[in-house]
Amino acid sequence: MEQKWPQEVASFKPALLNLNRKATSLGIRILQGLALAMGLDRHFFDGLHKGAGTRKSLTSTRCNYYPEVTDETVIVPNQIRIGEHADYVTLTLLFQDDQGGLEVQRKDGSWCPVLPVPGTIGLFVDLLLQRWTADKLKATVHRVIVPEGKCPARQSIAHFIVPDDDVEVKCLDGSDTYEPVNTRSFVTGIFDKTY
Numbered sequence: 292m293e294q295k296w297p298q299e300v301a302s303f304k305p306a307l308l309n310l311n312r313k314a315t316s317l318g319i320r321i322l323q324g325l326a327l328a329m330g331l332d333r334h335f336f337d338g339l340h341k342g343a344g345t346r347k348s349l350t351s352t353r354c355n356y357y358p359e360v361t362d363e364t365v366i367v368p369n370q371i372r373i374g375e376h377a378d379y380v381t382l383t384l385l386f387q388d389d390q391g392g393l394e395v396q397r398k399d400g401s402w403c404p405v406l407p408v409p410g411t412i413g414l415f416v417d418l419l420l421q422r423w424t425a426d427k428l429k430a431t432v433h434r435v436i437v438p439e440g441k442c443p444a445r446q447s448i449a450h451f452i453v454p455d456d457d458v459e460v461k462c463l464d465g466s467d468t469y470e471p472v473n474t475r476s477f478v479t480g481i482f483d484k485t486y
């Protein structure tokens with residue numbers, strides 16, 4: 292696929308590629324820690340995430356922009372910035388600015404604000420990790436709400452750690468809690484339904 296980059300700011304492309312690489316290596320270290328904590332070989336997960344940065348992997352970085360809310364902004368009832376969802380990959384690293392609005396869902400269905408803390412990165416367990424662990428780790432359901440009153444534009448960057456395209460994700464405990472899925476079909480299937 293042809294890559295299109297904005298030309299207006301020359302430093303954008305190198306900065307984003309650098310973030311993409313660093314976020315991937317952080318994600319890989321987290322996957323190693325997770326494998327050890329689960330009593331697996333340290334490289335169980337990262338060995339299945341080797342293709343990041345190549346055509347064999349959907350590991351990617353998404354920049355989200357939420358426009359400024361002014362006195363003139365028309366907000367309809369129940370309007371939402373990003374509706375509730377769980378990301379459909381392994382892990383998400385989330386970088387948010389200081390504007391707030393991100394919420395995660397508790398077990399009882401209520402919503403908990405994820406207040407921005409400078410210098411920190413959000414970490415979400417996602418749907419493929421939930422399938423691998425047969426629900427031992429549950430995907431983080433999250434959303435972004437419209438702020439009450441005026442608010443400057445908000446930006447966030449989500450880095451999605453995705454298994455390599457040909458990886459089959461099946462329950463590690465041998466159960467049939469979820470049927471095995473091919474990574475690329477699973478991710479593109481949900482993507483096509485969403486957009």
Ligand SMILES: O=C(O)CCC(=O)C(=O)O
Binds near residue numbers: 385
């Ligand atoms: O903007 C945020 O804080 C969340 C973004 C998000 O959920 C996503 O890009 O999947």
Ligand SMILES: [Fe+2]
Binds near residue numbers: 378
């Ligand atoms: Fe998300």
